[in-house]
Amino acid sequence: MYRSYSTNQAFVFVAVEQQQIQKRTFTNWINAQLSRRNPPSMVLDLFTDLRDGTRLLDLVEVMSGHRMKREKGRGIFQHRGNIERALNFLKNKSIRLVNINITDIMDGKPTIILGLVWCIILHCHIKELTRTLSLDSSSLESLSSLESRSQSPLAGKHGSPRHTQFHSSAKKTLLLWVQQLCWR
Incomplete structure (x- = not known):
């Protein structure tokens, strides 16, 4: 049976589908980078796995070659400290992080996390292209x-x-x- 959708419903459907494609693509990219880490780590759900900051620090370590200190413990303050450390490192590397803040990452907000990962991808791969071109x-x-x-x-x-x-x-x-x- 054919079902018709309103324009708004179709727009929401396309936006959700696009977000899911980005999520899969960015998760695959992150996992490809994290596989180079010793020991390797992995992201299963992009929106939840970055919330404590440890995998974000893992990614920053792999991309920069610098060892990153982590907060010990599993509480909210340790998560906040890990995310803050990663974001500060990225900012110090001149990566523009517009409207990306710690609480949004801790809350697992999809648009913020996708934006953050895109900034990292853009910086790392374009920088690499600039060097080799x-x-x-x-x-x-x-x-x-x-x-x-x-x-x-x-x-x-x-x-x-x-x-x-x-x-x-x-x-x-x-x-x-x-x-x-x-x-x-």
């Missing part, structure tokens, strides 16, 4: 025009194009890489 001279010219359109100076502190290459925005470098792939 080799730019030729035409790419530097394209990057220069991209920089001038965004009204930020291309020349870095040392002024050389090679120095600027490594200090350009990771997002702009990714955009340039995608443009190069599309033009081939």
Whole structure:
């Protein structure tokens, strides 16, 4: 039997389905990263497993290569301390965490947790791409025009194009890489 849905019901259905896809995708990504940890750890439910901060610290350790101190105990104050330590570390690495706070993570709010994981993915993978992407001279010219359109100076502190290459925005470098792939 065919059932019709209102526009609002359809929108909610699509939003819930999209959130579930993101949850599965981000859980798989986190587990791939945590499998490199010694000993490996795992996330079964993204929205509940990050609530105590330990797996979040595990992820930060794997992504940064730095050992992170943990609060001993299993109470709310220890959970808060673990999450705070992870968020402060990310902020110190210049990862913008807009509207992401400790209590929302402890409450397991899906949009906040998905946003946090997306910020980590974006930072880690784009940073890695920026490091490994080799730019030729035409790419530097394209990057220069991209920089001038965004009204930020291309020349870095040392002024050389090679120095600027490594200090350009990771997002702009990714955009340039995608443009190069599309033009081939």
